[in-house]
Amino acid sequence: MVASALLGGVLVLSACSGSDDDSSGGSDSGATAQSDSDQAAAKKTSVADIKVTPADGTDNASINNSAKVAVTKGTLTAVKMTTESGTAVAGAISADKTSWAPTGQLERATTYKVAATAKDADGRTAHENASFTTVSPSNSFIGYFTPDSGSTVGVGMPVSINFDKAITDKAEVQKAITVSSTSGQEVVGHWFSANRLDFRPEDYWKENTTVTVKLALDGVEGASGVYGVQQKTVTFKIGRNQVSYVDAQTKQMKVTQDGKTVKTIPISAGSPENKTYEGQMVMSEKFKETRMNGATVGFTDDDGKGEYDIKDVPHAIRLTNSGTFIHGNYWGAKSIFGSVNTSHGCVGLSDTKGANDASTPGSWFYNSSIIGDVVVIQNTGDKTVSPDNGLNGWNMSWAEWKAGSAV
Numbered sequence: 001m002v003a004s005a006l007l008g009g010v011l012v013l014s015a016c017s018g019s020d021d022d023s024s025g026g027s028d029s030g031a032t033a034q035s036d037s038d039q040a041a042a043k044k045t046s047v048a049d050i051k052v053t054p055a056d057g058t059d060n061a062s063i064n065n066s067a068k069v070a071v072t073k074g075t076l077t078a079v080k081m082t083t084e085s086g087t088a089v090a091g092a093i094s095a096d097k098t099s100w101a102p103t104g105q106l107e108r109a110t111t112y113k114v115a116a117t118a119k120d121a122d123g124r125t126a127h128e129n130a131s132f133t134t135v136s137p138s139n140s141f142i143g144y145f146t147p148d149s150g151s152t153v154g155v156g157m158p159v160s161i162n163f164d165k166a167i168t169d170k171a172e173v174q175k176a177i178t179v180s181s182t183s184g185q186e187v188v189g190h191w192f193s194a195n196r197l198d199f200r201p202e203d204y205w206k207e208n209t210t211v212t213v214k215l216a217l218d219g220v221e222g223a224s225g226v227y228g229v230q231q232k233t234v235t236f237k238i239g240r241n242q243v244s245y246v247d248a249q250t251k252q253m254k255v256t257q258d259g260k261t262v263k264t265i266p267i268s269a270g271s272p273e274n275k276t277y278e279g280q281m282v283m284s285e286k287f288k289e290t291r292m293n294g295a296t297v298g299f300t301d302d303d304g305k306g307e308y309d310i311k312d313v314p315h316a317i318r319l320t321n322s323g324t325f326i327h328g329n330y331w332g333a334k335s336i337f338g339s340v341n342t343s344h345g346c347v348g349l350s351d352t353k354g355a356n357d358a359s360t361p362g363s364w365f366y367n368s369s370i371i372g373d374v375v376v377i378q379n380t381g382d383k384t385v386s387p388d389n390g391l392n393g394w395n396m397s398w399a400e401w402k403a404g405s406a407v
Contacts, residue, residue, distance in 0.1 A: 046124035048074025052114050056130035063106040063134050064218045064231040067114075070099045074120040084111040108229065109136040140229045141165035141222050143177075143197075143215065146284075146391075147371065149234040155204035155241045156282040157372025158391050159187075159213055166194035168223040170406035173197070176216045176228065181238075183209040190396075190404035192388040202398045204374065207241040207258065242373045244365075246326075246347055248276060248380040251338045253347070255365065263368075265361045266338025268329065270345040275382035277345070281319035282391040283373045286366065289354075290316045292325075314351050315366035319375060320390040326375060328352075328362025337361075347377065 049072045054061040061067070069079050075097035081089040089112065091102045106112065111133045118126045143161040147153045159179050167173050170191055179187045179199040183206035189199045205211065212235045217228030244255045248269040255263045270276035293309045316327035328351025329337075336342050337350045351362030358367065374394070387393045393401065 044124065046074065046118075046120045046122075046126040048072075048118040048120040048124070048126040050074075050076075050116050050118050050126055050128035052116060052128055052130035054130075054132040056132065058132040060135040060139055060225075060227060061106075061132045062219050062227075063108055063229050066219075067106060067112065067132075068099060068101045069114065069116045069128075071116075071118045071126075072098070074118040074126065076100055076116060076118050077125075078115075078117040080115045082113050083107075084113065106134050108134055108140060110134050135227055135229060139225055140227050141167070141217075142230060143217065143228075145213065145215075145234065147236050149236060152237045152239045152370065154283065154370050154372030154374065155207055155238055155243070156280070156374035156391070156394060157205070157236075157238075158282070158393055159199040159211070160391055161197045161199075163195045163197070163222070165223060165226050167197075168194065169221060170194075170197075172220055173217065173222045173228070174406045176220045178214045178216075179211065181205060181209050181211045188402050188405050189407070190393060190401050191406060192393075192404070196388065198391075198393050200393055200401065202401075204241070204243075204394075205238040207238055209238045211236055211238065238372075239370055242369065244369075244373070244375045246276075246375060246377045248341060248378065250379075251341065253349075253365075255368065263364070265349055265365060268332065268336045268338075268343055268348040269341040269377070269380055270343050270382070271341050272381075274344045276341075276343070276347060276377055276380045277320065277324055277382055277385035277389075278377050278380050279384040280392060280394040281324065281375050281377065281385060282394070283317050283319065283369060283371050283375065284321075284391050285318040286369070286371065287313075287316045287318075288366070289314055292316075292327075312353065314354065315349075315362040317366065317369060318390070320385060320392065322389055324385070324390075326365070328360065328366070347375075 051070050053068050054066050076093050079091060079093060079100040081091055089102050090104060091100055093100045111131060113131045116128045141163050143163050145161045147157055174189050174197060185201035187199050187201050189197050191197050215230045215232045218231040220228040222228055240257055242257045244253055246253045246267060251267055253265045253267045254261050289312050291311045292313045314328035316325045318325055324345055326347040329348035330351050330353040332342060332348065334350055349362040349365055351360045357363055384395055385392050387395045
Protein backbone atom coordinates (compact mmCIF):
# COMPACT_ATOMS: atom_id res chain seq x y z
CA MET A 1 0.00 0.00 0.00
CA VAL A 2 1.26 3.40 -0.94
CA ALA A 3 0.11 6.56 0.81
CA SER A 4 0.82 10.09 -0.27
CA ALA A 5 0.45 13.47 1.37
CA LEU A 6 1.15 17.01 0.40
CA LEU A 7 3.01 18.73 3.20
CA GLY A 8 4.07 22.27 2.66
CA GLY A 9 4.03 21.82 -1.08
CA VAL A 10 6.32 18.75 -0.89
CA LEU A 11 5.14 15.38 -1.91
CA VAL A 12 6.43 12.73 0.52
CA LEU A 13 6.29 9.08 -0.40
CA SER A 14 6.60 6.34 2.16
CA ALA A 15 6.62 2.64 1.61
CA CYS A 16 6.42 -0.37 3.88
CA SER A 17 9.11 -2.17 1.76
CA GLY A 18 12.26 -0.60 0.27
CA SER A 19 14.30 -3.43 -1.29
CA ASP A 20 16.75 -1.16 -3.13
CA ASP A 21 17.76 0.70 0.02
CA ASP A 22 17.90 -2.49 2.11
CA SER A 23 20.00 -4.24 -0.52
CA SER A 24 22.48 -1.42 -0.70
CA GLY A 25 22.77 -1.26 3.07
CA GLY A 26 23.34 -5.05 3.29
CA SER A 27 26.27 -4.96 0.82
CA ASP A 28 28.15 -2.31 2.79
CA SER A 29 27.85 -4.34 5.99
CA GLY A 30 29.15 -7.55 4.30
CA ALA A 31 32.14 -5.75 2.80
CA THR A 32 33.11 -4.43 6.20
CA ALA A 33 32.92 -7.89 7.75
CA GLN A 34 35.09 -9.39 4.98
CA SER A 35 37.69 -6.66 5.41
CA ASP A 36 37.90 -7.33 9.13
CA SER A 37 38.40 -11.02 8.41
CA ASP A 38 41.26 -10.33 6.00
CA GLN A 39 42.96 -8.04 8.48
CA ALA A 40 42.66 -10.64 11.19
CA ALA A 41 44.17 -13.26 8.91
CA ALA A 42 47.01 -10.92 7.95
CA LYS A 43 47.79 -10.26 11.59
CA LYS A 44 48.00 -13.98 12.42
CA THR A 45 51.62 -15.04 13.11
CA SER A 46 53.37 -17.25 10.55
CA VAL A 47 53.99 -20.78 11.81
CA ALA A 48 57.35 -20.94 9.98
CA ASP A 49 60.08 -21.30 12.63
CA ILE A 50 63.52 -19.99 11.63
CA LYS A 51 66.60 -20.91 13.63
CA VAL A 52 69.94 -19.14 13.07
CA THR A 53 73.08 -20.84 14.33
CA PRO A 54 75.14 -19.67 16.19
CA ALA A 55 72.64 -17.97 18.46
CA ASP A 56 72.45 -14.21 18.49
CA GLY A 57 75.30 -12.72 20.52
CA THR A 58 77.58 -15.78 20.37
CA ASP A 59 81.33 -15.23 20.74
CA ASN A 60 84.08 -17.68 19.70
CA ALA A 61 81.93 -19.19 16.96
CA SER A 62 83.46 -21.77 14.62
CA ILE A 63 84.77 -20.62 11.26
CA ASN A 64 83.86 -23.95 9.62
CA ASN A 65 80.60 -25.53 10.64
CA SER A 66 78.70 -23.26 12.96
CA ALA A 67 77.01 -20.81 10.58
CA LYS A 68 73.69 -22.08 9.24
CA VAL A 69 70.00 -21.25 8.98
CA ALA A 70 67.22 -23.81 9.23
CA VAL A 71 63.42 -23.56 9.06
CA THR A 72 60.62 -25.87 10.14
CA LYS A 73 56.94 -25.56 9.11
CA GLY A 74 57.94 -23.46 6.14
CA THR A 75 60.52 -22.74 3.46
CA LEU A 76 63.29 -20.19 3.24
CA THR A 77 62.79 -17.41 0.69
CA ALA A 78 65.86 -15.30 1.38
CA VAL A 79 69.00 -15.37 3.54
CA LYS A 80 71.54 -12.57 3.68
CA MET A 81 74.79 -12.82 5.60
CA THR A 82 77.26 -9.96 5.81
CA THR A 83 80.25 -8.88 7.83
CA GLU A 84 79.78 -5.97 10.19
CA SER A 85 81.21 -3.69 7.50
CA GLY A 86 78.63 -4.90 4.97
CA THR A 87 80.66 -7.36 2.89
CA ALA A 88 78.36 -10.10 1.61
CA VAL A 89 79.08 -13.74 2.39
CA ALA A 90 78.27 -16.24 -0.35
CA GLY A 91 75.89 -19.01 0.61
CA ALA A 92 73.24 -21.33 -0.79
CA ILE A 93 69.73 -22.43 0.14
CA SER A 94 69.24 -26.20 0.02
CA ALA A 95 67.15 -27.83 -2.71
CA ASP A 96 64.24 -28.38 -0.31
CA LYS A 97 64.54 -24.76 0.88
CA THR A 98 64.71 -25.74 4.53
CA SER A 99 68.33 -24.79 5.22
CA TRP A 100 71.13 -22.41 4.22
CA ALA A 101 74.90 -22.40 4.79
CA PRO A 102 77.90 -20.36 3.64
CA THR A 103 79.76 -21.84 0.69
CA GLY A 104 83.20 -21.02 2.12
CA GLN A 105 85.11 -20.80 5.37
CA LEU A 106 84.52 -17.78 7.58
CA GLU A 107 87.24 -15.47 8.86
CA ARG A 108 88.49 -15.51 12.41
CA ALA A 109 87.74 -12.58 14.77
CA THR A 110 84.92 -11.30 12.53
CA THR A 111 81.37 -10.26 13.39
CA TYR A 112 78.68 -11.53 11.01
CA LYS A 113 75.04 -10.51 10.65
CA VAL A 114 72.32 -12.84 9.34
CA ALA A 115 68.85 -11.85 8.10
CA ALA A 116 66.53 -14.69 7.08
CA THR A 117 63.01 -14.77 5.66
CA ALA A 118 60.66 -17.74 5.32
CA LYS A 119 57.02 -18.45 4.44
CA ASP A 120 54.63 -21.04 5.80
CA ALA A 121 52.14 -23.09 3.79
CA ASP A 122 49.61 -20.22 3.86
CA GLY A 123 52.11 -17.74 2.49
CA ARG A 124 52.60 -15.93 5.77
CA THR A 125 56.07 -14.44 6.23
CA ALA A 126 58.47 -14.91 9.13
CA HIS A 127 61.73 -13.07 9.76
CA GLU A 128 64.76 -13.77 11.95
CA ASN A 129 67.93 -11.76 12.55
CA ALA A 130 71.09 -12.67 14.45
CA SER A 131 74.65 -11.49 14.92
CA PHE A 132 77.66 -13.52 16.09
CA THR A 133 81.45 -13.23 16.25
CA THR A 134 83.90 -15.93 15.20
CA VAL A 135 86.74 -17.15 17.37
CA SER A 136 89.75 -14.84 17.53
CA PRO A 137 93.37 -15.91 16.88
CA SER A 138 94.10 -15.47 20.58
CA ASN A 139 91.25 -17.87 21.42
CA SER A 140 91.98 -20.50 18.79
CA PHE A 141 94.76 -22.89 17.82
CA ILE A 142 96.04 -24.32 14.54
CA GLY A 143 98.14 -27.42 13.93
CA TYR A 144 100.86 -27.14 11.29
CA PHE A 145 101.36 -30.64 9.90
CA THR A 146 103.79 -32.58 7.79
CA PRO A 147 103.90 -34.23 5.28
CA ASP A 148 101.93 -32.23 2.72
CA SER A 149 98.69 -33.58 1.36
CA GLY A 150 99.18 -35.39 -1.94
CA SER A 151 102.90 -35.96 -1.44
CA THR A 152 104.80 -39.22 -1.80
CA VAL A 153 107.21 -39.87 1.06
CA GLY A 154 109.55 -42.50 2.43
CA VAL A 155 108.62 -45.29 4.82
CA GLY A 156 109.98 -43.43 7.86
CA MET A 157 107.84 -40.32 7.54
CA PRO A 158 105.77 -39.71 10.68
CA VAL A 159 102.73 -37.46 10.81
CA SER A 160 104.04 -34.54 12.83
CA ILE A 161 101.73 -31.76 14.05
CA ASN A 162 103.02 -28.58 15.70
CA PHE A 163 100.35 -26.48 17.41
CA ASP A 164 100.63 -22.70 17.66
CA LYS A 165 99.25 -22.78 21.22
CA ALA A 166 100.19 -25.01 24.13
CA ILE A 167 97.65 -27.82 24.48
CA THR A 168 96.53 -28.70 28.01
CA ASP A 169 93.67 -31.06 27.13
CA LYS A 170 95.81 -33.41 25.10
CA ALA A 171 93.30 -36.25 25.20
CA GLU A 172 90.51 -34.22 23.59
CA VAL A 173 92.80 -32.94 20.86
CA GLN A 174 94.32 -36.35 20.15
CA LYS A 175 90.87 -37.96 19.97
CA ALA A 176 89.93 -35.42 17.29
CA ILE A 177 92.80 -36.58 15.04
CA THR A 178 92.75 -39.96 13.34
CA VAL A 179 95.56 -41.46 11.24
CA SER A 180 95.00 -44.65 9.26
CA SER A 181 96.77 -46.57 6.52
CA THR A 182 95.64 -48.89 3.77
CA SER A 183 98.23 -51.29 5.19
CA GLY A 184 96.07 -51.71 8.29
CA GLN A 185 98.97 -50.93 10.61
CA GLU A 186 98.12 -49.69 14.10
CA VAL A 187 99.01 -45.99 14.36
CA VAL A 188 99.51 -44.27 17.72
CA GLY A 189 100.12 -40.66 18.69
CA HIS A 190 102.95 -39.49 20.94
CA TRP A 191 103.19 -36.05 22.61
CA PHE A 192 106.73 -34.69 22.62
CA SER A 193 105.55 -31.47 24.26
CA ALA A 194 102.42 -29.37 24.79
CA ASN A 195 102.85 -28.14 21.20
CA ARG A 196 103.94 -31.24 19.28
CA LEU A 197 102.09 -34.47 18.54
CA ASP A 198 103.52 -37.13 16.18
CA PHE A 199 101.89 -40.31 14.84
CA ARG A 200 103.64 -43.48 13.62
CA PRO A 201 103.11 -47.25 13.42
CA GLU A 202 105.27 -49.73 15.33
CA ASP A 203 107.46 -50.42 12.29
CA TYR A 204 108.09 -48.34 9.19
CA TRP A 205 105.10 -47.78 6.94
CA LYS A 206 104.48 -50.49 4.36
CA GLU A 207 105.71 -49.39 0.96
CA ASN A 208 103.22 -48.30 -1.73
CA THR A 209 100.35 -47.65 0.69
CA THR A 210 98.20 -44.60 1.41
CA VAL A 211 97.93 -42.80 4.75
CA THR A 212 94.90 -40.68 5.66
CA VAL A 213 94.92 -38.00 8.36
CA LYS A 214 91.62 -36.52 9.55
CA LEU A 215 91.74 -33.33 11.60
CA ALA A 216 88.35 -32.82 13.28
CA LEU A 217 89.59 -30.05 15.55
CA ASP A 218 86.85 -27.53 14.83
CA GLY A 219 85.40 -26.41 18.17
CA VAL A 220 87.65 -28.69 20.24
CA GLU A 221 88.83 -26.91 23.40
CA GLY A 222 92.55 -27.55 23.52
CA ALA A 223 93.16 -25.27 26.49
CA SER A 224 90.93 -23.09 28.64
CA GLY A 225 89.05 -20.81 26.24
CA VAL A 226 91.19 -21.86 23.25
CA TYR A 227 89.43 -23.76 20.46
CA GLY A 228 90.51 -25.59 17.34
CA VAL A 229 89.43 -24.27 13.94
CA GLN A 230 90.60 -26.98 11.51
CA GLN A 231 88.32 -29.41 9.71
CA LYS A 232 90.52 -31.13 7.17
CA THR A 233 91.41 -34.47 5.59
CA VAL A 234 94.94 -35.08 4.34
CA THR A 235 96.23 -38.05 2.36
CA PHE A 236 99.76 -38.94 1.32
CA LYS A 237 101.41 -41.94 -0.29
CA ILE A 238 104.28 -44.10 0.88
CA GLY A 239 106.80 -44.81 -1.88
CA ARG A 240 109.35 -47.58 -2.20
CA ASN A 241 111.18 -48.69 0.93
CA GLN A 242 114.60 -46.99 1.01
CA VAL A 243 116.75 -47.28 4.14
CA SER A 244 120.45 -46.35 4.09
CA TYR A 245 123.00 -47.57 6.64
CA VAL A 246 126.00 -45.40 7.50
CA ASP A 247 128.85 -47.13 9.35
CA ALA A 248 131.33 -44.59 10.75
CA GLN A 249 133.91 -47.31 11.40
CA THR A 250 134.00 -48.73 7.89
CA LYS A 251 133.21 -45.29 6.47
CA GLN A 252 130.75 -46.77 4.03
CA MET A 253 127.04 -46.24 3.42
CA LYS A 254 124.90 -49.10 2.14
CA VAL A 255 121.74 -47.95 0.34
CA THR A 256 118.90 -50.48 0.30
CA GLN A 257 115.59 -50.42 -1.52
CA ASP A 258 112.85 -52.91 -0.65
CA GLY A 259 115.43 -54.84 1.38
CA LYS A 260 118.05 -55.17 -1.36
CA THR A 261 121.36 -53.31 -1.50
CA VAL A 262 121.43 -51.06 -4.56
CA LYS A 263 124.65 -49.13 -3.91
CA THR A 264 127.53 -48.79 -1.46
CA ILE A 265 129.02 -45.29 -1.13
CA PRO A 266 132.24 -44.18 0.66
CA ILE A 267 131.52 -41.49 3.27
CA SER A 268 133.23 -39.24 5.79
CA ALA A 269 131.40 -38.84 9.10
CA GLY A 270 132.07 -36.62 12.12
CA SER A 271 135.62 -36.36 13.40
CA PRO A 272 136.58 -37.80 16.81
CA GLU A 273 136.16 -34.27 18.23
CA ASN A 274 132.78 -33.73 16.54
CA LYS A 275 131.11 -37.10 16.39
CA THR A 276 127.94 -37.72 14.40
CA TYR A 277 124.79 -38.72 16.28
CA GLU A 278 123.86 -42.36 16.08
CA GLY A 279 120.36 -43.68 15.42
CA GLN A 280 117.54 -43.76 12.89
CA MET A 281 117.11 -40.40 11.19
CA VAL A 282 114.38 -39.36 8.78
CA MET A 283 115.01 -37.01 5.87
CA SER A 284 112.97 -33.86 6.52
CA GLU A 285 114.29 -31.39 3.90
CA LYS A 286 116.29 -31.46 0.66
CA PHE A 287 118.36 -28.64 -0.82
CA LYS A 288 120.19 -28.86 -4.14
CA GLU A 289 122.47 -26.20 -2.72
CA THR A 290 122.57 -24.48 0.67
CA ARG A 291 124.78 -22.38 2.91
CA MET A 292 126.30 -23.94 6.03
CA ASN A 293 127.73 -21.61 8.67
CA GLY A 294 129.27 -23.11 11.81
CA ALA A 295 128.17 -20.15 13.91
CA THR A 296 124.52 -21.21 13.56
CA VAL A 297 125.20 -24.53 15.31
CA GLY A 298 127.78 -23.44 17.89
CA PHE A 299 131.02 -23.96 15.97
CA THR A 300 132.76 -20.58 16.37
CA ASP A 301 136.34 -19.34 16.53
CA ASP A 302 137.83 -16.90 19.04
CA ASP A 303 136.33 -13.97 17.13
CA GLY A 304 132.84 -15.45 17.29
CA LYS A 305 132.82 -16.29 13.60
CA GLY A 306 131.86 -19.69 12.28
CA GLU A 307 134.65 -22.25 12.05
CA TYR A 308 133.32 -22.81 8.56
CA ASP A 309 131.04 -20.87 6.23
CA ILE A 310 130.33 -22.66 2.95
CA LYS A 311 127.80 -20.86 0.79
CA ASP A 312 127.23 -23.55 -1.81
CA VAL A 313 127.07 -26.96 -0.15
CA PRO A 314 125.58 -29.30 -2.81
CA HIS A 315 122.92 -31.96 -2.44
CA ALA A 316 122.16 -31.39 1.24
CA ILE A 317 119.53 -33.49 3.04
CA ARG A 318 118.50 -32.55 6.58
CA LEU A 319 118.44 -35.31 9.21
CA THR A 320 118.01 -33.29 12.45
CA ASN A 321 116.73 -29.88 13.48
CA SER A 322 120.07 -29.22 15.18
CA GLY A 323 121.96 -29.27 11.90
CA THR A 324 122.92 -32.83 10.99
CA PHE A 325 122.90 -33.28 7.21
CA ILE A 326 124.03 -35.87 4.74
CA HIS A 327 125.43 -33.83 1.88
CA GLY A 328 127.84 -33.55 -1.01
CA ASN A 329 131.39 -32.38 -0.30
CA TYR A 330 133.60 -30.86 -3.04
CA TRP A 331 136.17 -29.10 -0.84
CA GLY A 332 137.62 -32.17 0.89
CA ALA A 333 140.26 -34.35 -0.73
CA LYS A 334 138.70 -37.30 -2.53
CA SER A 335 140.92 -39.59 -0.51
CA ILE A 336 139.08 -38.86 2.75
CA PHE A 337 135.86 -40.59 1.64
CA GLY A 338 135.96 -44.16 2.84
CA SER A 339 139.16 -43.60 4.83
CA VAL A 340 138.83 -40.84 7.47
CA ASN A 341 136.11 -39.00 9.38
CA THR A 342 136.68 -35.25 9.19
CA SER A 343 133.36 -33.42 9.42
CA HIS A 344 131.76 -31.35 12.21
CA GLY A 345 129.05 -34.00 12.60
CA CYS A 346 127.49 -34.31 9.17
CA VAL A 347 127.90 -37.22 6.76
CA GLY A 348 129.78 -36.17 3.63
CA LEU A 349 129.73 -37.75 0.17
CA SER A 350 132.14 -36.98 -2.64
CA ASP A 351 130.68 -34.34 -4.94
CA THR A 352 131.56 -31.48 -7.29
CA LYS A 353 130.96 -27.76 -6.91
CA GLY A 354 127.55 -26.96 -8.27
CA ALA A 355 124.50 -29.22 -8.08
CA ASN A 356 124.25 -30.55 -11.62
CA ASP A 357 126.81 -33.34 -11.87
CA ALA A 358 124.63 -36.45 -11.80
CA SER A 359 127.63 -38.79 -11.82
CA THR A 360 128.89 -38.02 -8.30
CA PRO A 361 127.93 -40.05 -5.21
CA GLY A 362 126.43 -36.94 -3.58
CA SER A 363 124.26 -36.21 -6.59
CA TRP A 364 123.22 -39.84 -7.07
CA PHE A 365 122.14 -40.20 -3.45
CA TYR A 366 120.25 -36.90 -3.52
CA ASN A 367 118.34 -37.86 -6.66
CA SER A 368 117.60 -41.34 -5.32
CA SER A 369 116.15 -40.06 -2.03
CA ILE A 370 112.79 -38.59 -1.04
CA ILE A 371 111.58 -36.86 2.10
CA GLY A 372 110.76 -39.54 4.68
CA ASP A 373 113.53 -41.94 3.71
CA VAL A 374 115.55 -43.29 6.63
CA VAL A 375 119.28 -43.05 7.29
CA VAL A 376 120.57 -45.31 10.08
CA ILE A 377 123.91 -44.08 11.46
CA GLN A 378 126.04 -46.51 13.45
CA ASN A 379 129.40 -46.83 15.23
CA THR A 380 130.18 -43.14 15.64
CA GLY A 381 130.82 -43.31 19.37
CA ASP A 382 128.29 -40.56 20.04
CA LYS A 383 124.90 -40.72 21.75
CA THR A 384 121.68 -41.69 20.00
CA VAL A 385 119.88 -38.72 18.52
CA SER A 386 116.99 -37.37 20.60
CA PRO A 387 113.65 -38.60 19.18
CA ASP A 388 112.28 -35.05 18.96
CA ASN A 389 115.38 -33.67 17.20
CA GLY A 390 113.84 -33.75 13.77
CA LEU A 391 111.39 -36.49 12.75
CA ASN A 392 113.29 -39.16 14.63
CA GLY A 393 110.74 -40.85 16.87
CA TRP A 394 111.85 -44.25 15.57
CA ASN A 395 114.58 -44.13 18.20
CA MET A 396 111.97 -44.93 20.86
CA SER A 397 110.71 -48.43 21.53
CA TRP A 398 107.05 -49.11 20.75
CA ALA A 399 106.29 -49.27 24.48
CA GLU A 400 107.96 -45.89 25.05
CA TRP A 401 106.12 -44.42 22.09
CA LYS A 402 102.71 -45.62 23.25
CA ALA A 403 103.40 -44.32 26.76
CA GLY A 404 103.38 -40.82 25.29
CA SER A 405 99.82 -41.14 24.00
CA ALA A 406 97.08 -39.20 25.80
CA VAL A 407 94.29 -41.63 24.86
